[in-house]
Every structure is written in structure tokens, then in C-alpha cells.
Amino acid sequence: MHPAERSIRQRIALEGPLTVAAVMEEALAGRNGYYRDNDPLGPEGDFITAPEISQMFGELIGLWCVDTWQRLGAPAEFHLVEMGPGRGTLMADALRAARVAPGFLAAKQLHLVEINGVLRQKQAEKLQEHRPLWHQSLGGVPAGRMILIANELFDALPIHQLEMTSQGWRERVVALQDGALQDGALQFGLAAPGPALGLLRPAHAEAVPGMIAEVSPASVALMDAIARRVRDDNGAALIIDYGPAESGLGDSFQALKNHRYHAPLEELGAADLTAHVDFGALKAAADEAGAQTFGPVTQGDFLRALGIELRADMLAKKSDLATVETLRRQVHRLIAPEQMGRLFKVIGIAGPALDTEKFGGLAGL
Template identity: 50%
Template sequence: MSLLDELLTRIERQGPLSLADYMALCLTHPRYGYYMSGDPFGAPRAEGGDFVTAPEISQMFGELIGLWCADTWQRLGSPDPCLLVELGPGRGSLMADALRAARALPGFSEALQVHLVEVSPALRRRQKEALTGHRVTWIDSLAELPDGPLLLIANEFFDALPVRQFEQTAGGWAERVVVADGEGGLAMALAPPSPLNAALIPPGLRGAAGGSLVELCPQGLNLAAYLGERLAQQGGAALIVDYGPAASTAGATLQALRRHRRADVLADPGSADLTAHVDFESLAEAAAAKGAAAFGPVEQGVFLEALGLDARAAALAATAPAKAREIEAARHRLAAPGQMGSLFKALALAAPALGTPAGFPDAGAGRA
């Protein structure tokens, strides 16, 4: 049996699937889920994989995140112990680079209790290899964390959380669902409109024109609310780096990626990464409603350059002249507007007393 067979059986017995349920099963089904058995990371024409993330492009990314955490720890009053948590750590590259950079600040490494939130057995194995020599605790969810001040990193995590899609119709907002196409495959359809759907749509988008699509990520909003409450009560900060617009917008962005190319979202479920743009505005509002301050989002290029990306690239090139072009290419890809620099954004959530974190030069006093 394949995941497609299981989905068709479920639809036959229970009716249409929400897009969020479909996405969750494709990514994290215990047997067939995309993230559960293989390693999806890799550069085109080099390591295979389906996509490449910033930590795999250059060590500079993880190092600067580590320095951001160290600076934030100082601003928090250097709590000991302090939880350092990463959501969806990939191969462990970001955390390995961050911990190496963290040694630059006396006392910081010693105060840290590192926790990685990872559900994939295959990726846990890769992370253990990358973090050999470090004391790390692996957990399945944030609910397993002990109490205490928190520094949390989420790089390209929220974009993989399941989304729902709603379409504005003559009868109101109707949810898009996954159904059997009658030919052994899957298709999209619209469930009957419901007045309850309108309450889910961001206020600024409820009056969108007919035919407009709006994506929502309930799991992401719940997570942002949880972080907002925890940070307000126990102290700390969370750094979310992902891709999407700064403000809530209409439009469908869900896509499938296979071998660095777009694929059909409904074809061969479980074989491709499914990802959607992050609604940073809604995440910030969800966290602020629970008492946290929100800063940004700012473009990734602006954020990294404020943290010293150019200086770090120059230092690396000076110590390894033969790799100077490679280092410059990585710096350009991470920060240039036409590359990851503008599409990707950084959003910080923090305890209200923290003040403006490093890397957010235009964030002002934040929202709380």
C-alpha cells in the first residue's frame, strides 16, 4: 500500500480531507511521510535532495544566529540555566555553527541547555552526527520543555506547517478540500460555504474580491500564541526566519518541491516537500495578543548585514583565500535582494522587557 492508497481509502470512508490534513499526512505520516525516513536537504547537482536551506549554503548563517542568541542572552541578564531550542533542526548544521560561535561569549555555552524539536528519526540521526560532543536533548514537541528562560530558533520551520485554503465565492468563504478524482488520483474541490469560515479570515482580507484565495496556518498561529505567552511569563526570545510577505495577503502559495523543481501538490503524495509562504503579520499579532513584544519582520539580508555578515565573510576569505569566490557567492545568495535576502524575513518575539533585539534596526519598540 502507498500513501495515495491510504488517502483514497480514508476519503472513501470519511469524506473529503482538509488541505491541512492532507499536508500533515504527506509530511509526517509515520510510514510514508516525506520527513520521516529520508534526508530532503541538498544542493542541486551535488548532494541531491529537494531543497537547500541557509545553514547548508554557508556556516556564516548559523554563526550569526549563534551570536544573535549570545547577545540576546546578555540582554536578558545572562540567565543560567537558559534553554536553547531549535524547531526543525534539519541536518543540525545551524545548531553546530551556532554553538561554535557561542563560545566567543564567556559563560554562555556553559549556561545553555540545548533542546531540538524533531519528529523525524532519519533527521535525528543526522543531527546527532553533526552535534557529536555537545549535550543535546531531543524532544517531539515544545510541551516537553522544562520551565525557564528560552532562546528559540525556527529557520524554515513555519513554512512546512499545514495550511488551509479558503476561496471567496458568491455564497461566502468556502474551504478547499482534497477529494478522489475518480481515476485513481486526487483533486481539489470546494466544500459548501459556511459563515463560520469568515471569522477565520484576517480582517483586512475578508472583503476580498470573488475568486480570491486566502491561506491560513492554524498550527503556526497556535505556536506563536504559545511562544508569546511563555516568553511574557518566563522570559526569553524567539527568532523566526522564513519566507513570505511582511503583511497578510491574499493568494495561494502552497507548492511541492522535488529535486529543486516545483511539482504537482497532489501527485505522488509523500514524495515531495510541501511548503507555503509564512504570514508574518498574523504570527506577530498572535504572539502580541498573549503578551510578547514582536519585532519585524525585516528582510533576511538586512538582518544578517546588521549582525555583521560582510565582516564575517571578509574574515573567512582572509583565512581561506582559495575559497574567496565561494564565500562571496554564499554571502550574495544569503543577503542579496534578488536571492534569499528579500524573500526571506526575520521576525523576533520577546519578553516585553528585552528591548529591541540585535538585527532589527528599523523595528522600533515592537508590538506588545
């Protein structure tokens, strides 16, 4: 049994059934959690992200950062922040593309928000020349002008699941079958709703018995913190993840192991737990914090606006036939509606003084 699952079982035995959010938090970010000392990325891991699919993804994000820096007035010093930077692949590709703007590279101080020691080491190897600083949370990044990137971060933040019943909303919880600590299966149950009930959005009012609403206080709180930083210091942020553009109903809680869907309550701590990101809730949080918001738009539209097809054509001119075919597959996977192009969304957050005309592939889409 994975140590994270053992800890969850002990907590249930002591405290009673846990919310889905508490289980996700313990399984993913707890002392023995999945994200603490595990490299889950790549073909040999449990999932693959856009930067690992193609260098073009990170390169275009780098050019977006340069363009945004220029719209901020090309400050002589600023914080370039990535939250959940994986192996450092996105940032390495971004900074390589940013060589077109030496002033940008000279002005940036690189900050990486990462809790995983194994991934920190890999980030250090890839980004050594840029002298990154690491932080456990956004709160560790010093005040000041900031451009922030977060790719596939919010989908791993804990969610609460609320189920509509004939008696009204109830919170989905995880319990031990027959109370057995070691041998009993973990199972879902229902309990009286807690404070998460207050995060329900107007779209959830359409629920009928059996339907599930997902809310994420952790996601709303993080977006609020990002938006306030961006607002106060006139910075910008780019959030990329998968989920619906508007709030809605449905059960998206899932687990991934070895690139396959996995029963979410089995082998806790040994599989990735995720849920779709509610971009409607993120946008509302940023708006309420007083920041400008752009999008969400689909990843396909965003990457097309940044010129991914042109970039692929440029690379193809210098490549053999096998590489050209690889480039074609990479672009298709990133922008095709049936691949990542439609499910993945992009939202931009900006301070009040940023020049936002055609803001980085987001305005006007």
C-alpha cells in the same frame, strides 16, 4: 504509490474530501509522512536551507543568541531550543561561534524539537559534545528561561485554503476523481467553510471571486505557545522563514521535489509540501499573547545588521581566490533581494523585561 498517499486516499474514501490542511498533515507528518524518516536537505535532496548554503548563517545566529543571553542578564541556566533543526548544521555553526562566550556555553541546555529519526541521528553526530535532548514538540521542553530558534519551520505547517466565490467563502478540499480509490486522480474541489473561516484577517476582505486566502491554525497555535513561554519566562525567540510581511491574498501552496516545483497532489509523501508564511498573522498572535515583537524584517536586512558582509571579508582574508568567490556567491544568495534576501523574513519575540534596544539586528530596521 507512497504509503502516505495511500493513507490519504483511504481517508477520503471513508471520510469524504479532505481539507488542504489535513492532506498536508498526513503527507508530511503522518506515520508514513515525508518528514518522518527522510533527509530532504542538500543537493541530493529536495531543497536547501540557509545553514546548508553557508556557515556564516549559523555563526551569526549563534552570536545573536549570545547577545540575547546577555540581554537576558546572562542567566546561569537556560534552555537553547531549535525547532526543526535539520541536520544540526545551523546549531553546530552557532555553537562554534558562541565559543567567544564560554559562560553562554556553560549555561545552555540544548533542546531539539524533531520528529524525524534519520535527522535526529545526524544531529546527534554533529552535536554530541553538547549533549542535546530531543522532543516531539515544544511542549516537551521543560519550563524555564528559553532562547528559541526556528528556521524554515512554519512554511511546512498545514494551511487551509479559502476561495471567494459568488456565494461567499468556500474551503478548498482534495477529493478523488469519480470516487476511484486506487486509480482516480486526486483533484481540488470546494466545500462549505469550517472553523478556519474565523482566522481570516482584515486584508482578506478585499477578495473578489476566484481569489484565495490562506490561514494556518497550526502556525497561529505554535506562535501563541512560543510567545506565552517567552512572556512567562522572560525569554526570546527568533523565527526565520519565507512569506509576506503582511497578510494578503494568493495561492502559495506548492511542492518541491529534486529542487524543482512539483504538482502538489502528485506523489504525496514523496515531495515537500509548503506554503508562504503569513508573518502578519504570526505577529498578531504573538502580540495577543502579550509578548514583545520585533519585525518582521527581510533576511537581507537582518543579516547585514548582524555583519554578514564583514564576516565574509574576514574569511576572505584567509582564503584562496576560489574560496573568496564561493563566499561572494553565498552572501549574494542569502541577502540579495532577487535571491533569499527579500522573500525571507525574520521576526523576533521577547519577554517583557528583555533589554530590547537594537534587539539583535531587529529593532530600528
